[in-house]
Amino acid sequence: MFSLFDQGRHAPAPSSFNMAAYVLAHADELSDKTALAVMSVDEADLWSYGRLKSAILRTGTGLLQAGLEPGDRVLMRIGNAVEFPIAYLGAIAVGLVPVPTSSQLTEPEVAKMIAELSPSAILRDPDISCPVTPEIPQMTIQALEGMRDLPPAEFHMGDPERTGYIIYTSGTSGVPRAVCHAHRAIWARQMMHQGWSGLQDSDRLMHAGAFNWTYTLGTGLMDPWSMGATALIPAKDVNIASLPHLLKTHQVTIFAAAPGVYRKMLSDHPDIHLPDLRHGLSAGEKLSEAIQDDWFEATGTSLFEAYGMSECSTFISASPSSPAHPGTFGKPQNGRRIALVDENGAPVHLGEEGTIAIDKSDPGMMLGYWNAAEDTASRFIGDWFLTGDRGTMNADFYIHYSGRADDMMNAGGYRVSPIEVEAALSRFPDIQSVGVTDVEIKQDVRVIAAFYTSDEPLDETALSDYAEQTLARYKQPRLLQRLDALPTNPNGKLSRRALRQHFEAHR
Structure with a gap:
């Protein structure tokens, strides 16, 4: 038996298609239903499906009237604000190609993107870093x-199959790459609804992330809207300590966050009573069994993890x-058709x-990396896209x-x-987060x-003894070091490369 999952393909997208039209397909029949609630601690800005669709399509008109044409790339430098998804879908609705980016990027990092993509316009929040571009028009939030x-x-x-949007990888492989996605990418997310989120039109899904994070855009907004459900997003002034209050007050049925958010919530609130919550979703980095167990003990609900990447979103998951x-x-x-393959692209045996x-x-x-045919080709072997991640498959x-x-x-x-x-x-008791590298x-x-x-500071002798008790000798750390914070990339993922650099700089 080989490590190959192939039980039939998902139906293809219609031949005439638009991603934004698909996301808003239920908007007319659900015109008065709340599509989005932007939640502060004491109030919420509510957007009905009718109001949301109107804002998106009118924004599309404005972008065309500004001289943009279908196929033009539009770089998005907007922070954690509702204008982000409205502009994003407004651009897609009229055939433009938005490029959402992290608000944490520095001006030099953005300058590299501009040089690479040659966007026709930049949608700009003045508070978000961005170079001055006399040759490229910048449109403000106003x-x-x-x-x-x-x-x-x-x-x-x-x-x-035409390009719908471009996103940048997190840079885990070394250098961020511009990933081009087709309009059909949203169609593929139907498999996630069934195989991960269990999303229904009656759900109230809250995502803990900012509007301008691709995890939030997909799981927190596009998915619930395409199902006719309600999306809930914390306002930018809300901190993690307030999330349990929002979850309970707004009767959230599905909660999505990165593992670090669950860890922090459990640290601040060891007993979280959420009577309406059905389950939680986790992605972005590996979810530890300790967090899963502690969350279930605190809330009585399960966390379901998903694995994916910028090039194909999430395709392996629990549900x-x-x-x-x-x-x-x-x-x-x-x-999906998934395999674990060897260096020649052949599926390995189960358990290998x-x-x-x-x-x-x-x-x-993905359609490929922008203007990087050689880099794109290097990620494929035969029929397979290689994720760069390793694993084993059971029967x-x-x-x-x-x-x-x-x-x-x-080692x-x-x-x-x-x-x-x-x-x-x-x-190990009192460890908040941990990153390991050689x-x-x-x-x-x-x-x-x-x-x-x-x-x-922890008793590192006790920690070493604990590692000796729980890990084979060759897996045990030989060095232990306490840090104020673990380094992360702009998407909030642990950067082991930065850990190695930190060690080399301070040894």
């Missing part, structure tokens, strides 16, 4: 708001109908470690994650996953190092 007085545009329908097996993060979603790969014809698969198709190929550590000739070591150490202590000598955060 200008975007003024477009809502214009007549609504018509949806620009066309081939579902209410298919909870994960212990030690796995779930199984391929129905409609291989590279997680997804069929290149998957409807959620029921559930997948155990071993970590990124470039994050895998080598005394043994290949060790940092994920496994982090999962073990995260259960570091060079002298030429050609590398050891495993664990960096952790905690309120007070």
Whole structure:
């Protein structure tokens, strides 16, 4: 038996298609229903489906009247504000290609994107860093708001294979890349509704992230709107400590967040009573079993993890109908074709470690990296897109994650996953977060190092004893170091590369 999941393909998108039209397909029949609530601690800004669709299509008109044409790229430098999804869908509705970016990017980082993409316009919040671009028009939030007085545009329908939007990778592989996605990418998310979120039109889904994070855009907004459900997003002045209050007050039925948010909530509120919550969703980084267990004990609800990447969103997951097996993060979603492959692209035997790969014809698969045909081709072998992540598959198709190929550590000739070591150490009392990597202590000598955060310095002898009790000798950290915070990239993911750089700079 080989590590191959292939149980039939998902139906293709219609031949005449527009991503924004698909997302807003229920807006007319649900005109008065709340599509979006932007929640402060004491109040909420409510957007009905009718108001939302009107703002999106009128913004599309304004963008066209500004001289933009279908196919033009539009760089988005907007912060955590409702103008972000409105402008994003407004651009897609009229055939433009928006490029959402993290508000945490610095001006030099944005300058590189501008040079690479040559956008026709920049949608700009003055408080968000962006170079001055005399040759490229910049439209302010105030200008975007003024477009809502214009007549609504018509949806620009066309081939579902045409470029719909561009997003940047998180840079985990070294250099952020511009990933081009087709309009059909939203169609593929139907498999996530069934295989991960269990989303229904009656749900009230709250995402803890900012509007301008792609995890929020997809799971927190596009998914509930395409189902006719209600999306809830905390306002930019809301902190994590207030999230349990919002979850309860707004009768949230599904909560989505990164593992770090769950960890912090549990630290601040060990007993969280949420009578309306059905379950939680987690993505963005590996979810530890400790957080899952603690969340269930505190709330009585389960967390379902999803694995994916910028090039194909999430395609392996646990769900209410298919909870994960212990030690796995779930199984391929129905409609996907997934394998664990060797260096030649051939599926390995069940139980053997291989590279997680997804069929290149998957409807959620990227069109390619912008102006980088060679880099794009390097990610494929035969029929497979190589994720760069390692794992093993069991007989029921559930997948155990071993970590990124470039994050895998080598200790005394043994290949060790940092994920496994982090999962073990995260259960040690009073550790808040932990990041593990291998570091060079002298030429050609590398050891495993664990960096952790905690309120007070820990007894590292006790921590070493704990590691000795829970991990094989070759997996045990030889160095332990307490940090004020673990380094992350602009998307909030742990950067093990930065951990190594920190060690080299301070040794």
